[in-house]
Amino acid sequence: MLNTDKGVNKSNFNATGIKCLKYIPGIYSMIVSMDLELKDRPGQLVQALKPLSTFGANIMSVLHHHDQRTPRGAIPVQVVFQLTNGKLNDIIAELEEGGVRIVCVGKKLMYEEVTVILIGHIVHSDMGDTIDQIDSTGFAEVVSLSISMPAINEPSSASLVINAVDMAQLGKALDILRRVALEKDLLVIEPIEKDQLSVKT
Amino acid sequence: MKTIRLSIIGFGAVGQGIANALLQKQEYLESAGLNLKVVAISDSHGACIDLDGVDLEAAIERKKESGSIATSGVMSLEVIRDVDHELVVEVTPTNIDNGEPGLTYMLEAFRHGRHVVTSNKGPLALKYSQLCDEAKKNAVHFRYEATVGGAMPILNLAQDALAGNKIIAIEGILNGTCNYILSRMTEEGLSYQHVLGEAQELGYAETDPTYDVEGIDAACKLVILANSIFGMDVTYNNVEVTGITRITPEALTLAGDEGMVIKLIGEVKDGENGEIMVSPKLVPEQHPLAVGGTLNVALLKTDMAGPVCVTGKGAGSMETASAILSDIIAICKNSH
Numbered sequence A: 001m002l003n004t005d006k007g008v009n010k011s012n013f014n015a016t017g018i019k020c021l022k023y024i025p026g027i028y029s030m031i032v033s034m035d036l037e038l039k040d041r042p043g044q045l046v047q048a049l050k051p052l053s054t055f056g057a058n059i060m061s062v063l064h065h066h067d068q069r070t071p072r073g074a075i076p077v078q079v080v081f082q083l084t085n086g087k088l089n090d091i092i093a094e095l096e097e098g099g100v101r102i103v104c105v106g107k108k109l110m111y112e113e114v115t116v117i118l119i120g121h122i123v124h125s126d127m128g129d130t131i132d133q134i135d136s137t138g139f140a141e142v143v144s145l146s147i148s149m150p151a152i153n154e155p156s157s158a159s160l161v162i163n164a165v166d167m168a169q170l171g172k173a174l175d176i177l178r179r180v181a182l183e184k185d186l187l188v189i190e191p192i193e194k195d196q197l198s199v200k201t
Numbered sequence B: 001m002k003t004i005r006l007s008i009i010g011f012g013a014v015g016q017g018i019a020n021a022l023l024q025k026q027e028y029l030e031s032a033g034l035n036l037k038v039v040a041i042s043d044s045h046g047a048c049i050d051l052d053g054v055d056l057e058a059a060i061e062r063k064k065e066s067g068s069i070a071t072s073g074v075m076s077l078e079v080i081r082d083v084d085h086e087l088v089v090e091v092t093p094t095n096i097d098n099g100e101p102g103l104t105y106m107l108e109a110f111r112h113g114r115h116v117v118t119s120n121k122g123p124l125a126l127k128y129s130q131l132c133d134e135a136k137k138n139a140v141h142f143r144y145e146a147t148v149g150g151a152m153p154i155l156n157l158a159q160d161a162l163a164g165n166k167i168i169a170i171e172g173i174l175n176g177t178c179n180y181i182l183s184r185m186t187e188e189g190l191s192y193q194h195v196l197g198e199a200q201e202l203g204y205a206e207t208d209p210t211y212d213v214e215g216i217d218a219a220c221k222l223v224i225l226a227n228s229i230f231g232m233d234v235t236y237n238n239v240e241v242t243g244i245t246r247i248t249p250e251a252l253t254l255a256g257d258e259g260m261v262i263k264l265i266g267e268v269k270d271g272e273n274g275e276i277m278v279s280p281k282l283v284p285e286q287h288p289l290a291v292g293g294t295l296n297v298a299l300l301k302t303d304m305a306g307p308v309c310v311t312g313k314g315a316g317s318m319e320t321a322s323a324i325l326s327d328i329i330a331i332c333k334n335s336h
């Protein structure tokens, strides 16, 4: 039912209100915490951190546990870094290739999300194109779309969830949406600003 | 005992509400050392004048029976100009095209050295600075708490109770009719047209609902807040306004799925490009702005006190009279 000829992936968007999430690197900033074991030899740490910089990770902290040597004499090190390009597997592969032992990896996705409601002749207005425009920014993505259509020729309503790396990118995505809505005579209902009184976010 | 002589210009729901309030609160006012004496009441037909104090009970009775308050052919403007008194209560209908007749009434009152208390948004939404300048020039008080949010104290809250704070932004529901319609649509899953009809039957919406449902009323109130609290110089025409006529029950359901409700929110922010806008917004169900029924609500964001929220009845004869009476009392206390 949704206009899909502009390349919108049917499996991600449907008119029944079912939400599907896809993962696109770049939309999410990821905080990774890695426990490594380094041999007690000069230059080990530099070598271990090299793949991180190669793949654009932003190192947030490095913790040495000299007092907790393993039975084999290795030193446990915890590194925490931020990654916005999804290259975690490349980093892991390169570390292993260099002989660094990875004990465990923890990750947390960080992103900003907004839900908006649209009202109007959404189906006739080439929603696919609108979503493409947002997705093509590379930093924001429509992760879910639910459309509700009461009857033919009556305005339909939709809820749209947009994710972005940060508030600035989210703002840009909303600007695109507002501009398209104006052109296509759709009403956009945005959330009120978050504040200390928001019980729920 | 301090005696203040008043005229009530306009004797509809609010005008009569004030007369009733003055009757009910006589004892309280006496104990506060105040004698509020109504020396004239007028409507579109004429006026009744009594320098010893109009019999308010008889006046309400006469208006109910004959539809007119007039016992003389003296018209409102002559009352304002020629009858000796200190304070004009201006409660004629709101007109957002040119502010009349209220605008002329208020300006004339100031020029004759009389304080003005009003619930009439029109003149303030169009000619705020002119009105304030004229009041200042004549060294009289001008108060209008009842123009925004009816019984809900917001101007006096920001200016008196929160004095010293910088108000950063205000957002809220400033129109009870829209809130009623959206709340009912949410609860019952009914269409806009259906609920509008119901609201008209119940007297919550006018026969011509444009002024409320297109967000015009909320925008006028926002203008008053922007000018008086943020010191802006804006008129109704500066507000970006979207009403509620396009809201569908499906949109409300979709919002509900996300734990949100849709409300017509007015918001004004301080600053150079101070935004001023009325539009439907998504509000989390547990948020203090998510009040139902015909209630009004306002959230003030302040620098010292943080967020402060008030909610209350935005309209009604006695509710509006409450805000007007508080303004009258404030003037009595601040004038000599």
Ligand SMILES: NC(=O)c1ccc[n+]([C@@H]2O[C@H](COP(=O)([O-])OP(=O)(O)OC[C@H]3O[C@@H](n4cnc5c(N)ncnc54)[C@H](OP(=O)(O)O)[C@@H]3O)[C@@H](O)[C@H]2O)c1
Pocket: B009, B010, B011, B012, B013, B014, B015, B042, B043, B044, B045, B067, B068, B076, B091, B092, B093, B094, B101, B119, B120, B121, B122, B146, B147, B150, B314, B315, B316, B317, B320
């Ligand atoms: N009702 C509320 O809950 C509420 C809440 C907040 C603010 N307000 C505002 O308060 C004001 C009064 O509201 P209301 O509900 O009392 O309205 P209303 O019931 O329509 O009463 C208006 C009164 O003004 C009189 N009037 C009309 N044209 C006049 C003129 N040219 N000169 C003198 N008097 C004139 C009318 O006379 P006739 O009786 O001869 O027609 C009537 O008595 C409005 O500006 C409204 O927006 C009302």
